[in-house]
Amino acid sequence: MSNTIDTAKLALISQGSAYGLLIGLSVVFCGVILIALKVQKAYLSEDSGKSEMFMVANRSVGTGLTASAVFSSWMWINETVLAAAMCYRYGLALPLVLVGLWSLFSSCIDGSSGRDGKIRVPYAHTSLEVVRMRYxxxxxxxxxxxxxxxxxxxxxxxxMTGSQLIYGVSGMHFVAATILIPLGVVLYTAVGGLKATFLTDFLHTAIALILIIYFTIAVLTNSAVGGLGGLYDKVVTTASENYISGNYEGSLLTFKSKGAIIWSLILKFGNLALVVMDTAFWQKSFATEVRATVPGYNIAAISVFGIPWGLGTVIGLTARAIQNTPIFPTYPGPLTSTEVNMGMVMPYVLKALLGDKAIIGFFFLLFMALTSTISSSMIAVSSILSYDLYKTYLNPKVTDKQLVRVSHLTVVIHGVFITGISIALNYGGANMTWIGYLRPIISCPGIIPLILTLFWSRQTRLAAIASPILGFLTGLAVWLATAQSMYGAININTTSNIYPALYAAIASFFTPGLYSVILSLYKPYKFDWREFLRIELADEAHLHAASDVCTLNETSDDENSRSHKDVSTSINAVPNGPDSALTRKSDLKPPGDEKTSTETWTSPRATPNLDDVQHPFDEQTLKELYRWLKIACIMFVAIVLVTFVAWPLPLYRDYIFTKSFFSGWTTVAIIWQFGAFGAVVIFPLYDGRHAIATGARGIWRSTKEFLDTKQRP
Structure with a gap:
């Protein structure tokens, strides 16, 4: 690995402790989730051995757990650790800009998966299922x-980022770290499915937020920092040593930072791709109750401010203030660019001010952020390989039991594969900064074509197929050509500069939209949105034909779990059941014979006639959905106005924060962290209080019966 540091002198924790923490945390989480799954199955009638539960959690996840799971999924290690590193590099503008655009992008999720996913394809399992139906x-x-x-x-x-951090903190070989990080996640994800990731996401969120709040306050109140006033004074005193090119007067305390804006834009393109093009986020949307999707995502969007803003500001500026003092781990040497790119700013600050125990806490935070992301990715890839590939093309008559078995196998395969890719990236000399620049180029080309799949009826099949490919080639060409033109060579160093990465991200994101419009206008076509309801009819046909042919859900338990589909009731009539707001009209009649049933499943253009297709939602349900759509649009506008116009835009001027303004700025950021804790940790417990109480009563009864049995002679 070419981007290494000398851990022999700077190891913050022993290798033995690092191995013990990684393995121990994996074992503990596996045990916790296995117990939770047994409780779910025994007392809450939730069986992860069924495909509907494994892939979309029976579509019954409430608002609180949705908010917690989405928050956890956005709590990437790049967002937590990198926020401090980039604040160190660019100043306090970076953490807020980092999250301002992010909330806007989360609102895009509300508008696409929340609205169109629930209205147009309410019973889809993956976004790819929608693509297959249309193209x-x-x-x-x-x-x-x-x-x-x-x-x-x-x-x-x-x-890769996590393994480099563990290597930098402990000296553990990055290959060992790369293997151990996903190991425990593979085990509990393979067993528990999507609901397991929701449950572990909640645990991740709770533990991580406690640590984030603790680190922020403990560092700020440390005697070497001296609180808000002391941190401000130290940053001002060391201003000549910490001149930032591109910032107003080179200050860390200004919002006018060209580098921060450009870097954040690059990161946001990549993050938007990770959301829209990641089937895990679509699955979480499909898994939620109708009334939980929009509020759940909005709560997570607002709460996510609490991670980079407060933590990144305090840790990043503190590193600048104390880096030339004897307590800093690198003293008397400087903090190198390699160490910053690897994300070592946060662990160095924690070690300097809080000692070895804080590094153990950092390991916990690192593990929480990593495993949350990995578990969601594993379920997403598993659903693609099992549902979109195996079931669709290899074995259309697969039984539910077989499909779950394939899903388990693909989780393991994906775990092994990404481990190999991570090791290859490490040996290739990549770091989180370079990866952050490459990610938009390869991930962004599909964003606009996928969004247009749900929003624009005139996007043609040719446009949807060709535009992402052309967009990727355009972005790659811009990236390499700009690096060659500006810096005279093409390598990791030149392509790690912000301008080639920014131009390439813009090209990869926007050109597919241009290509799609041009190709669609070349041979116009208008898609009938009722075609998407054939996904629903296919599921219904398979359900009714279960006695004649092998279908996806062949067991009586699955029929019971889907029985809500045949009940024509209002939203308020079934307030607590799975998909309580999702009801069918009783006169929706699927084809009855075996041949027609199979054709309906396998062909997007099969019978019945579109004029006979009725929407599976009743009028009241649709009215409820459109109400949530209005709420999502209002939230979208509000977030844009706040995070772009009212808040940061007026600060982008020739202005350096005064002590009082800086104190208020940081205080609000810390308050936001506590608000986030209430929204995504306390509220989910309240929202799920009935299920928790049911499970607790079941455990108490079982325990009592067991003890009574033991006491009998």
Whole structure:
């Protein structure tokens, strides 16, 4: 690995402790999730051995758990550790800009998966299922490749980043760290499925936020920092040593930072791709109750401010303030660019101010952020390989039991594969900065074509297939050509500069939209949105034909779990059941014979006639959905106005923060962390209080019966 540091002198924790923490945390989480799954199955009638539960959690996840899971999924290691490193590099503008655009992008999720996913294809399992219905086999395969590349590359880059951090902190060989990081996740994800990731996401969120709040306050109140006033004074005192090129007067305390804006834009293109092109986020949307999707995502969007803003500001500026003092681990040497790129700013600050125990806490935070991302990716890739490939093309008559078995196998295969990719990236000399620049180029080309799949009826099959490929080639060409033109060579160093990466990200994101419009206008065509309801009819046909042919859900338990589909009731009539707001009209009649049933499943253009297709939602349900759509649009506008216009835009001027303004700025950031804890940790417990109480009562009864049995002679 070419981008290494000398851990012999700077190891912050022993290798033995690092191995013990990684293995121990994996074992503990496996045990916790296995117990939780047994409780779910025994007392809550939730069996992860069924495909519907494994892939979309029976579509019954409530608002609180949705918010916690989405928050956890956005709590990437790049967002937590890199926020401090980039604040160190560019100043305090970076952490807020980092999250301002992010909330906007989360609102895009509300608008696409929340609205169109629930209204147009309410019972889809993956976004790729929607693509297959509209564009056929070739389009389906193209987007399978795009989604797999995005998932595999995004997940592998997270593991690579984590292994480099563990290597830098402890000296553990990065290959060993790369293997151990996903090991425990593979075990509990393979057993528990999507609901397991929701449950572990909640645990990740709770533990990580406690650590984030603790680190922020403990560092700030440390005697070497001296609180808000002391940190401000130290940053001002060391200003001549910490001149930042591109910032107003080179200050760390200004919002006018060209580097921060450009770097954040690059990161946001990549993060948007990780959301829109990651089937895990679509699955979480499909898995939620109708009324939980929009509020759940909005709560997570607002709460996510608490991670980079407060933590990144305090840790990044503190590193600048104390890096030339004897307590800093690198003293008297400087903090090198390699160490910053590897994300070592945070562990160095924690070691300097809080000691070895804080490094153990950092390991916990690192593990929480990594495993949350990896588990979601594993379920996403598993669903693609098992549902979109195996079931669709290799074994259309697969039984539910077989499909779950294949899903388990693909989780293991994906775990092994991403481990290999991560090791290759490490040996190739990649770091989190370079990965952050490459990710938008390979992930962004499919964003606009996929969004247009749900929003624009005139995107043709040719446009959807060709535009992502052309967009990727355009972005790659811009990246390499700009690096060659500006710096005279093409290598990791030149392509790690911000301008080639920015131009390439813009090209990869926007040109597919241009290509799609041009190709669609070349041979106009208008898609009938009712075609998407054939996914629903196919599921219904298979359900009714279960006694005649092998179908996806052949067991009586699955029929019971889907029985809500045949009940024509209102939203309020079934307030607590799975998909309580999702009901069918009783006059929706699927084809009855075996041949027609099979054709309906396998062909997007099969019978029945579109004029006979009725929407599976009743009028009241649709009214409820459109109400949530209005709420999502209002939230979208509000977030844009706040995070772009009202808040940061006026600060982008020739202005350096005063002590009072800086104190208020950081205080609000810390308060936001506590608000986030209430929203995504406390509220989910309240929202799920009935299920928790049911499980607790079941455990108490079982324990009491067991003890009574033991006491009998």
């Amino acid at each position: 056929g086999k070739i389009g389906h395969i193209i987007f399978i490749v795009l989604n797999l590349v995005n998932n595999v590359f995004g997940c592998a880059s997270m593991i």
